[in-house]
Amino acid sequence: MARINDSYLKLKAGYLFPEIGRRVTEFTSANPQAKVIRLGIGDVTKPLVPAVIKAFHEAVDDMAKSESFHGYGPEQGYGWLIDTIIEKAYKPLGVTLKSNEMFISDGSKCDCANILDIFAISNVVALGDPVYPVYNDTNVMVGRTGEADKNGYYENIVYMPYTADNNFAPGFPSQKVDLIYLCSPNNPTGTVATREQLQGWVDYAIKNEAIILFDAAYEAFITEDDVPHSIYEIEGAKQCAIEFRSFSKTAGFTGVRCGLVVVPEALTGTTANGEKQNLNRLWNRRQSTKFNGVSYPVQKAAAAVYSDEGWQQVQEVIDYYMENARLIREGLTAAGIDCYGGVNAPYIWLKTPEGMTSWDFFDKLLTECHVVGTPGSGFGPSGEGYFRLSAFGERSNVAAAVERIRAKWGK
Numbered sequence: 001m002a003r004i005n006d007s008y009l010k011l012k013a014g015y016l017f018p019e020i021g022r023r024v025t026e027f028t029s030a031n032p033q034a035k036v037i038r039l040g041i042g043d044v045t046k047p048l049v050p051a052v053i054k055a056f057h058e059a060v061d062d063m064a065k066s067e068s069f070h071g072y073g074p075e076q077g078y079g080w081l082i083d084t085i086i087e088k089a090y091k092p093l094g095v096t097l098k099s100n101e102m103f104i105s106d107g108s109k110c111d112c113a114n115i116l117d118i119f120a121i122s123n124v125v126a127l128g129d130p131v132y133p134v135y136n137d138t139n140v141m142v143g144r145t146g147e148a149d150k151n152g153y154y155e156n157i158v159y160m161p162y163t164a165d166n167n168f169a170p171g172f173p174s175q176k177v178d179l180i181y182l183c184s185p186n187n188p189t190g191t192v193a194t195r196e197q198l199q200g201w202v203d204y205a206i207k208n209e210a211i212i213l214f215d216a217a218y219e220a221f222i223t224e225d226d227v228p229h230s231i232y233e234i235e236g237a238k239q240c241a242i243e244f245r246s247f248s249k250t251a252g253f254t255g256v257r258c259g260l261v262v263v264p265e266a267l268t269g270t271t272a273n274g275e276k277q278n279l280n281r282l283w284n285r286r287q288s289t290k291f292n293g294v295s296y297p298v299q300k301a302a303a304a305v306y307s308d309e310g311w312q313q314v315q316e317v318i319d320y321y322m323e324n325a326r327l328i329r330e331g332l333t334a335a336g337i338d339c340y341g342g343v344n345a346p347y348i349w350l351k352t353p354e355g356m357t358s359w360d361f362f363d364k365l366l367t368e369c370h371v372v373g374t375p376g377s378g379f380g381p382s383g384e385g386y387f388r389l390s391a392f393g394e395r396s397n398v399a400a401a402v403e404r405i406r407a408k409w410g411k
Contacts, residue, residue: 007143012152016133016378017041023363024372037401039328039389040372042187042347044252046320048301049313052251055304059297070296075287077104077260081299085260088306089245095232101264101280103287104294104302108217108246108259112181113138115213115242115261117290118282119269123178126158128170130188130376130383132215135181151381161382162189164340164351169197172204180205182231183215185222188379188388189349190325190341192227198234205240211269211279212241217259220250220318222344238264242279249346249392251305251314258294258302321346324398325391331402335410346391349376353409361387369404 020040028036048056062068076082082102090097105111112134121144127135139145139157146155153159158177160170168191173180182201184193193201205212214231222229231241243262247253267279294302304310329342338351352361358375365371365387376386391398 005141005143007141007145010140010145010147010154011137012148016374019378020362020372020374024366027366034370036366036370036372037393037397037404038372039391039393039398039401040374042249042390042392043254044249044321044392045394046252046317048252048256049310049317051307051310051313052301052304055310056297056301059300062300063297073293073296073299075291075293076100076284077102077294078296078299081303084303084306088311090230090232093228093230093233095230097232097262098265100284101262103261103263103283104299105259105261105287105291106257106294107248107253108215108244108261109134111244111259111261112213112215113141114286114290115244115283116142116144117286118279119179119211120272124156124158124176125179125181126160126173126177127181128162128183128186129153129159129381130162130379130386131181132183132187133379135213136380153381159380159382162186162191163382164338168340169193172200176208178210179213180210181213181215183217184228185218185345185347186341187215187218187345188347188374188376188383189386190343190345190347190388191349192222192224192344195226195228195234198228198231198237202231202234202236202240206236209270210240211267212237214241214243216243217246218249218345219245220314221322221346223322224344227344232262232264238266240267242267247302247305250318251302252317253298253302256298256301258298320395321391324393324395327395327398328389328391328402331406335406337405337409342391348389348391350387350389352376352385352387355385358384358387365405369401369408371401371404 082099086097125139148154158173162168168189219229231237231243246259263280263283265280268276269279325342325346328348329339333339340349342348358377362375374388376383
């Protein structure tokens with residue numbers, strides 16, 4: 001008899017975004033005349049920029065000719081893309097990387113989950129609360145946790161509250177942990193970690209022989225000069241941190257799929273016998289076995305993002321979304337709603353008005369304003385009483401959504 005992985009049965013309810021989709025579908029089916037504005041799931045709305053499309057088309061044409069056809073590529077990614085990213089994205093930050101330290105992937109969501117393959121189940125994990133659900137749920141799936149308590153906290157995971165009370169800067173865990181998930185700019189709160197705060201985490205990780213799993217998927221949205229874009233801008237980070245990046249939000253690749261992982265050569269873990277092992281080598285082994293690489297056309301399109309023309313076009317789209325974020329943040333703040341984020345990230349994290357729960361506010365916002373957002377409690381217990389709005393929308397829709405909310409709750 002085939003046994004299932006019982007750990008999947010520990011997961012609470014459904015994944016957050018399908019549940020949102022279910023409720024929206026139910027409402028729109030019953031109210032087909034309603035003009036619903038979706039500012040919930042963090043999917044982009046602008047098309048791929050012309051430079052990327054041009055490179056994509058040319059690469060597809062290459063696939064139609066024997067002399068330029070590409071079959072299996074390197075599991076680690078094509079060297080020309082890796083070198084381009086190192087030169088264009090990391091070198092300007094003062095970060096030096098070797099080509100073999102970067103791995104091209106099909107997206108950071110997958111990477112944040114797949115990285116667990118190279119770490120033992122016995123590791124103690126610390127993660128934010130609220131948090132991108134993938135960090136929490138994949139650790140449950142692999143069998144690292146016990147059951148969830150009545151608040152939704154799982155045994156064997158250390159939760160670090162990110163709330164307004166601590167300025168979204170949690171303190172270090174009081175117990176020994178081995179893996180630490182950090183996300184800056186943060187999803188869902190839209191807040192960022194300062195250079196000083198990240199230095200503290202790096203120092204903590206080195207002292208405690210822990211590994212930081214640093215999600216920088218939204219780094220391209222940073223507008224303030226003093227906010228780090230990469231963990232490797234911090235002294236000592238190559239000794240303790242793995243970094244994830246994504247083309248999804250930066251360049252609109254949500255439907256194209258491309259990301260990257262950086263695993264420095266200096267990074268090591270410990271065997272059951274106490275021997276040091278190189279994590280770069282282990283990740284390379286994992287990818288070579290379980291992954292066939294990102295397609296040639298997608299990698300060509302990704303490289304075009306960093307061309308002079310491509311980056312200018314991509315930056316224009318990012319600026320468009322960040323102007324949306326400003327309109328949401330300032331519009332709702334003027335209405336008397338407490339808002340956070342939206343300065344260095346495309347997300348606005350707001351305090352639900354009138355003391356409503358996150359899901360009650362979701363339902364009220366949907367049924368009375370015809371606006372969709374994301375309940376904060378879906379990101380973790382400390383997200384209760386908060387709500388996330390996304391700036392990934394058309395300007396007219398964003399403006400209309402703000403006006404609808406202000407009309408309902410404005411002071």
